[in-house]
Amino acid sequence: MIEGILVEGLIFAIMALGILISYRILDMADLTCDGSVATGAAVATMCIVNGLGITVGLIMSFLAGVLCGLVTATIHNKLKLPVLLAGILTMTMLYSVNLRILGNKANVSLVRVDTLYRLFPEWFSFIPSDFAALFGTLIFVVAVTVLMDVFFRTDMGMAIGAMGGNEQVIISQGMNPASLKLIGLGLSNGFIALSGGLLAQYQGFADANLGQGMVVQGLAAVMIGEFLFSSNRISLITLRCILGSIIYKGLMFLGRKYGYLIGITPNDFKLLTGILVIISLTIAKTRSMASDKGARKKAIERTMKKEEENHA
């Protein structure tokens, strides 16, 4: 049970990392996610079903996600549309594309083929099969996270981070913000699609409706993570995002298991997730206001002290 939550949380964390890139690092409200996560699942599933193998499937799902991100970024760059609208356009178009990828079926199952979650217990036969899935996912997520950390420590990664804070800086340093947005959104959706590819294997099928409401869920995970601790180091930012995802999945599990006690059904989860995001934003806002107030108070105290010293 607990390992189930952890596996779900870890798979979900890869998507949350993608959302972290678009929402927090790039500061772009990208809704492509709802489409690209399903694209990732569809591409991985079709690759595996058609015998191309798991590795090819995951690589292809990542690349498909990158492509989705590039489409959104191009619409945003070329037509100067707000990224929100560009994302909605891509997401909507992707729904049809995903159905095409799945061969005009709403879902394709992965029974009777080898998936990662069928192979993990074989590879890690030295531990109980339930934990083998967890172990395998953990290795995968750690590898992805380390790659992401390393990328955002490079000069290019840092430039992308700087652009999220202040686009003018990037222009002043002779970089084209449009290309950085392409790279950033491509990477973000690549991660999201990769998570979709894993998710399809974990649940044993790909579904064209898989992505519905994923952005908000991912955002909730990112925000829960931000409550854990504050840092400006990328490795800690990604770590707290992963922890936030696991906590989110844990909360949803509790909701499913004990929700009936207070009359909550899985139908209410989207509402509750939305409320969770709103509450997180409210708390974050009051928190930053409080710290501003604190800083102001301290500044006043400092000047008072200085004046007293001057008098003395």
Added chain:
Amino acid sequence: MLDIEHVTKVFFPGTVNEKVALENINLHVEKGDVICVIGSNGSGKSTLFNMIAGTFPVTNGTIRIDGRDITNAPEYKRAFFIGRIFQDPTKGTSANMSIEDNMNLAYTKGMKGLRFGLTAERRKEFRKLLEPIGLADRMADNVGLLSGGQRQALTLLMATLSQPSLMLLDEHTAALDPRNAEIVMDLTKHYIEEGKLTAMMVTHNMQFAIDYGNRLIMMDEGHIILDIKGEEKAKLTVPSLVEKFREIRKKDYTSDEGLLTE
């Protein structure tokens, strides 16, 4: 170095809000010139800077820098030759990153690769550069924690790091308190002198404009109405500058009146 020929900028052309912000501007800047630009609000100083930096396209005319035609080049490409500092101290640095990361960003212009530029060696170099502005011990701190004066000083350092052909300083001390403004201005003078930079500086302080630099430009209603350099500038005083301004404007007014009566 910088050649501006017949540059005109019309905002909202063809609408009731049509405004001619710059009209047939011709300006030639020599290498090593330090030019103070003065003029009242709406005289076109900022528009001129925006045209040079490429924030908006020009309506007409050409702009060349070091002989290269940059009239239609996007802003980020011109940034290779132009270092610009804004009035708003938050515009020049990225608040959510540390000082050393910001410095690293400014170390080389242009698209960044997948390398780890911030080496121990470079850190040492940054430390030395940050010493004069008192930020050497705060290199790992986020820029958002700095005061406006400190941020502007850092922006200045970052802009001069790549030795741009031309520095554009758009009232870069106007948003600071008097003490910090003085510190940042002293730093500006220091960097310009040290790097033998060519600079254009918008200021509202006439006395400062007279004292500093080798050339003074006064703008009014989208025109350059005064361009004083060298010895003539050295002899300039505030009253004589005001007198000159009156003279030129009066001439204009009389001709305007002439137009009205005829």
